[in-house]
Amino acid sequence: MTAINSKIPEGSLAEKWTKHKAKIKVVSPANKRKLDIIVVGTGLAGASAAASLAEMGYNVSAFCYQDSARRAHSIAAQGGINASKNYQNDNDSVHRLFYDTVKGGDYRAREANVHRLAEVSGSIIDQCVAQGVPFAREYGGNLSNRSFGGVLVSRTFYARGQTGQQLLIGAYSALNRQIGKGAIKMYERHEMLDIVKIDGKARGIIARDMVTGEVKKYGAHAVVIASGGYGNAFFLSTNAMGCNGGAAWQAYKKGAFMSNPCYVQIHPTCIPVHGDQQSKLTLMSESLRNDGRIWVPKKKEDAEKLQKGEIGPNDIAEEDRDFYLERRYPSYGNLVPRDVASRAAKERCDAGFGVNNTGLAVYLDFKYSIERLGKDVIEARYGNLFQMYEKIADSDPYTGPMQIYPAIHYTMGGTWVDYNLMTSVPGLYAIGEANFSDHGANRLGASALMQGLADGYFVLPYTIGDYLADEIQIPKIDVNSPEFEKSISAVQARLDKMMSIKGTKPVDYFHKKLGLVMWDYVGMSRNEAGLKKAIALIADIKKEFWSDVRIPGDQGEVNQELEKAGRVADFIELADVMTRDALNRNESCGGHFREESVTPDGEALRNDEIGAYVSQWEFQGEDKEPIMHKEDLKFEVVELTQRSYK
Amino acid sequence: MSEKILNNLKIKVWRQKNAQTKGQFETYPIDNISTDTSFLEMLDILNYQLVEEGKDPIVFDHDCREGICGTCSLFINGRAHGPDDDITTCQLHMRKFKNDETITIEPWRAKSFPVIKDLMVDRTAFEKILQSGGFVSVNTGGVPDGNAIPIGYDDAEAAMDAASCIGCGACVATCKNSSAMLFVSAKVSHLARLPQGQVEAARRAKSMVAKMDELGFGNCSNTGACEVECPKGISITNIATLNREYLKAKIAD
Ligand SMILES: Cc1cc2nc3c(=O)[nH]c(=O)nc-3n(C[C@H](O)[C@H](O)[C@H](O)COP(=O)(O)OP(=O)(O)OC[C@H]3O[C@@H](n4cnc5c(N)ncnc54)[C@H](O)[C@@H]3O)c2cc1C
Ligand code: SF4
Ligand code: FES
Numbered sequence: 075m076t077a078i079n080s081k082i083p084e085g086s087l088a089e090k091w092t093k094h095k096a097k098i099k100v101v102s103p104a105n106k107r108k109l110d111i112i113v114v115g116t117g118l119a120g121a122s123a124a125a126s127l128a129e130m131g132y133n134v135s136a137f138c139y140q141d142s143a144r145r146a147h148s149i150a151a152q153g154g155i156n157a158s159k160n161y162q163n164d165n166d167s168v169h170r171l172f173y174d175t176v177k178g179g180d181y182r183a184r185e186a187n188v189h190r191l192a193e194v195s196g197s198i199i200d201q202c203v204a205q206g207v208p209f210a211r212e213y214g215g216n217l218s219n220r221s222f223g224g225v226l227v228s229r230t231f232y233a234r235g236q237t238g239q240q241l242l243i244g245a246y247s248a249l250n251r252q253i254g255k256g257a258i259k260m261y262e263r264h265e266m267l268d269i270v271k272i273d274g275k276a277r278g279i280i281a282r283d284m285v286t287g288e289v290k291k292y293g294a295h296a297v298v299i300a301s302g303g304y305g306n307a308f309f310l311s312t313n314a315m316g317c318n319g320g321a322a323w324q325a326y327k328k329g330a331f332m333s334n335p336c337y338v339q340i341h342p343t344c345i346p347v348h349g350d351q352q353s354k355l356t357l358m359s360e361s362l363r364n365d366g367r368i369w370v371p372k373k374k375e376d377a378e379k380l381q382k383g384e385i386g387p388n389d390i391a392e393e394d395r396d397f398y399l400e401r402r403y404p405s406y407g408n409l410v411p412r413d414v415a416s417r418a419a420k421e422r423c424d425a426g427f428g429v430n431n432t433g434l435a436v437y438l439d440f441k442y443s444i445e446r447l448g449k450d451v452i453e454a455r456y457g458n459l460f461q462m463y464e465k466i467a468d469s470d471p472y473t474g475p476m477q478i479y480p481a482i483h484y485t486m487g488g489t490w491v492d493y494n495l496m497t498s499v500p501g502l503y504a505i506g507e508a509n510f511s512d513h514g515a516n517r518l519g520a521s522a523l524m525q526g527l528a529d530g531y532f533v534l535p536y537t538i539g540d541y542l543a544d545e546i547q548i549p550k551i552d553v554n555s556p557e558f559e560k561s562i563s564a565v566q567a568r569l570d571k572m573m574s575i576k577g578t579k580p581v582d583y584f585h586k587k588l589g590l591v592m593w594d595y596v597g598m599s600r601n602e603a604g605l606k607k608a609i610a611l612i613a614d615i616k617k618e619f620w621s622d623v624r625i626p627g628d629q630g631e632v633n634q635e636l637e638k639a640g641r642v643a644d645f646i647e648l649a650d651v652m653t654r655d656a657l658n659r660n661e662s663c664g665g666h667f668r669e670e671s672v673t674p675d676g677e678a679l680r681n682d683e684i685g686a687y688v689s690q691w692e693f694q695g696e697d698k699e700p701i702m703h704k705e706d707l708k709f710e711v712v713e714l715t716q717r718s719y720k
Numbered sequence: 721m722s723e724k725i726l727n728n729l730k731i732k733v734w735r736q737k738n739a740q741t742k743g744q745f746e747t748y749p750i751d752n753i754s755t756d757t758s759f760l761e762m763l764d765i766l767n768y769q770l771v772e773e774g775k776d777p778i779v780f781d782h783d784c785r786e787g788i789c790g791t792c793s794l795f796i797n798g799r800a801h802g803p804d805d806d807i808t809t810c811q812l813h814m815r816k817f818k819n820d821e822t823i824t825i826e827p828w829r830a831k832s833f834p835v836i837k838d839l840m841v842d843r844t845a846f847e848k849i850l851q852s853g854g855f856v857s858v859n860t861g862g863v864p865d866g867n868a869i870p871i872g873y874d875d876a877e878a879a880m881d882a883a884s885c886i887g888c889g890a891c892v893a894t895c896k897n898s899s900a901m902l903f904v905s906a907k908v909s910h911l912a913r914l915p916q917g918q919v920e921a922a923r924r925a926k927s928m929v930a931k932m933d934e935l936g937f938g939n940c941s942n943t944g945a946c947e948v949e950c951p952k953g954i955s956i957t958n959i960a961t962l963n964r965e966y967l968k969a970k971i972a973d
Binding site for chain 1: 842
């Protein structure tokens with residue numbers, strides 16, 4: 075295979091989506107009833123898609139690994155969701171949201187996709203309000219907004235610090251309504267372990283019932299992957315424990331290209347690592363940067379005393395505090411995009427100015443906004459986040475600053491999709507964080523929720539019809555076909571193999587080891603030698619895993635070690651492709667920082683001559699090097715400039 | 721953060737192979753646990769040891785580990801979500817425990833939440849209740865502008881308070897009657913407080929209550945225990961709202 079067509083419609087940017095919708099095929103109501111669709115994942119993207127597709131009349135089966143769709147990781151999103159409503163009359167518009175997203179993504183996203191996202195953003199808010207999402211309101215009854223990093227307008231809608239929860243409950247209630255009506259068959263505690271292709275088209279999946287251990291076949295006319303991101307390749311991240319790259323990885327092995335896997339977002343405001351017993355990192359929402367000021371001491375000796383615990387933050391005089399973001403980036407200050415804020419924190423800590431015992435933390439201080447606005451206002455805005463911080467860190471952010479440090483948070487890369495959100499496998503779609511499509515090399519805050527719901531409510535339900543209109547003659551998929559048999563045997567063989575190793579080390583041992591390699595060499599700062607070393611180390615971990623992992627218990631019951639083992643085996647392989655992608659991209663852009671590509675004052679240096687492409691990794695077989703194709707990015711509207719937040 | 725190391729802890733855990741077999745307590749010793757470690761991280765460490773010793777690790781439900789997904793569900797030393805207020809199990813830290821302490825861990829115990837294995841229970845009954853009416857009946861598309869219907873600040877805040885329920889089931893596990901009234905009332909109040917949800921508020925209350933009864937949850941006898949253990953501070957005043965909506969539906973019948 076070679077690079078494949080992204081199917082971006084002709085015409086001016088602002089007209090592409092409208093014209094495309096007018097042109098694509100529509101399936102009649104009578105035929106929709108005969109078509110089966112599988113949706114893997116019921117987070118914001120999957121739940122909104124499954125509900126919308128079922129409302130339209132398709133037969134939908136949906137899968138998630140949790141015991142309820144309401145528990146998908148989307149639930150944890152705190153800060154908000156963007157939309158270009160211009161309710162604040164601050165001159166926001168579809169074009170401005172589009173422009174900010176392309177710029178924020180460091181010019182590594184497709185213009186056409188991003189413009190469509192901005193176009194449908196307003197409808198998402200309307201839809202959520204209609205479902206009963208209790209967004210924050212002003213006293214007059216109108217919707218309230220806040221600002222997020224990387225933009226100059228106020229376009230973020232929110233429900234306290236629990237926006238993802240409330241949006242997911244909205245989508246989940248729409249999903250429940252269809253389950254209640256019998257239009258969706260919901261499979262909770264089921265993990266997809268393979269995609270089945272017949273004559274080159276996606277025709278179903280293999281999934282394991284995580285309660286009984288039974289491995290089963292499910293057929294459909296189209297399959298939608300909505301399985302979220304792969305940030306847990308790093309072991310420690312802000313993702314939920316079960317988040318995995320498995321579904322997307324199985325799709326890759328069945329021929330779906332993987333794009334830009336090296337684009338990983340490191341979130342600047344997370345609670346620092348406390349020790350080696352830690353299992354995950356907790357995000358403190360970016361919205362806190364609206365009212366919190368980030369600083370470290372100006373004097374090395376103050377930092378050293380802080381690190382030894384000899385003094386506290388309140389002992390440091392005002393003039394001895396270095397508000398380094400405000401100093402370096404006066405026009406955006408504390409609201410610079412995430413990648414910029416993360417690297418600036420690392421720079422200060424590497425230089426010895428970190429403020430905790432590990433030297434890997436900076437302050438996020440609310441003293442100034444409490445003085446300005448009062449404690450009540452701050453409590454109303456961030457009460458639950460402050461409570462969360464206090465429970466974890468055992469210190470009160472109302473009286474002293476929070477300690478924060480960057481952590482792995484979101485993956486911009488993912489399964490390659492064309493403009494219709496179809497992968498390189500016909501009939502296989504990818505939506506939400508699982509695809510690569512809209513955020514380029516860096517995602518702006520509050521844009522993931524927007525993208526997940528845009529894909530699920532307003533894009534996929536239209537574009538999937540264009541494919542399914544040609545499938546109406548295909549009868550119900552026969553799961554007894556040789557293709558299904560082959561696939562289920564392969565899945566079974568892999569499970570058997572893992573169980574039979576009976577080595578000496580628990581799965582977590584391998585996951586932690588992989589995570590450290592990724593953080594050290596494929597983390598916030600990358601270079602050629604380190605990346606090459608990482609490829610070798612990952613290969614060693616793979617060998618060790620497949621000869622020494624120990625999984626107790628049986629397959630035919632709940633077996634959480636077996637579940638983890640499958641996911642870690644996938645992460646190890648995915649990590650290899652992430653590293654190769656980072657090695658190939660010899661420029662700095664967005665979340666990808668190559669030490670070889672910097673300006674004289676140390677800022678990231680993008681190189682559009684070599685970097686204006688989307689990578690498409692193609693699987694070549696077990697233990698073979700994958701091949702990379704390139705989709706060239708063309709910019710018709712936006713002028714490419716070096717991002718500056720100074 | 722003043723970190724200390726805990727030693728000589730004894731973890732007394734409910735072990736049960738599956739719903740068909742009877743369970744029993746097993747006790748495992750564990751040492752060298754930092755007070756900054758979370759309770760579930762302590763169980764991770766214990767499980768790591770068990771695997772190394774060739775034993776079956778303890779099965780428990782968890783995912784987000786930041787108090788929002790509602791998956792974690794442990795009954796610790798006789799309290800749902802353990803000895804701290806307003807938190808989920810995953811937000812509990814070992815600083816709440818002492819050296820040499822015996823810590824007893826059980827699953828949620830309620831007829832409608834059968835044990836799947838060890839500490840993992842089946843909460844599908846909650847799903848069924850919500851599927852019977854916990855929604856506003858709108859399809860995607862064709863809805864008015866988000867600002868078309870103003871919603872007062874207080875209504876939005878009150879709806880948000882009720883909508884904070886994470887569906888963990890601590891209320892059921894705590895209630896001596898295993899009633900799901902707090903959970904059901906949170907959903908009914910969340911939607912009844914908003915103009916979008918008011919339209920079918922009474923009908924919703926009726927069908928959700930009918931489903932709850934059908935699934936074998938007990939009656940509410942107003943002990944208020946649920947409210948005390950709810951990690952999200954869902955108030956029992958919601959139960960009054962539910963009763964009001966339910967009555968409206970009954971009168972209309
Ligand atoms: C702590 C945190 C805070 C965030 N805050 C914000 C914010 O304020 N604003 C914003 O815009 N974005 C935010 N994000 C990002 C955003 O929440 C996510 O990118 C987004 O919710 C992803 O949605 P999704 O539907 O694609 O995936 P998810 O919500 O992760 O859902 C994945 C689904 O796939 C299922 N699944 C996965 N693998 C399998 C398998 N093999 N078989 C079956 N099912 C499977 C899961 O069960 C789940 O249902 C935040 C992220 C984190 C981690
Ligand atoms: S009401 Fe409280 S205790 Fe009951 S399910 Fe909801 S959050 Fe949990
Ligand atoms: S694991 Fe999500 S609330 Fe505890």
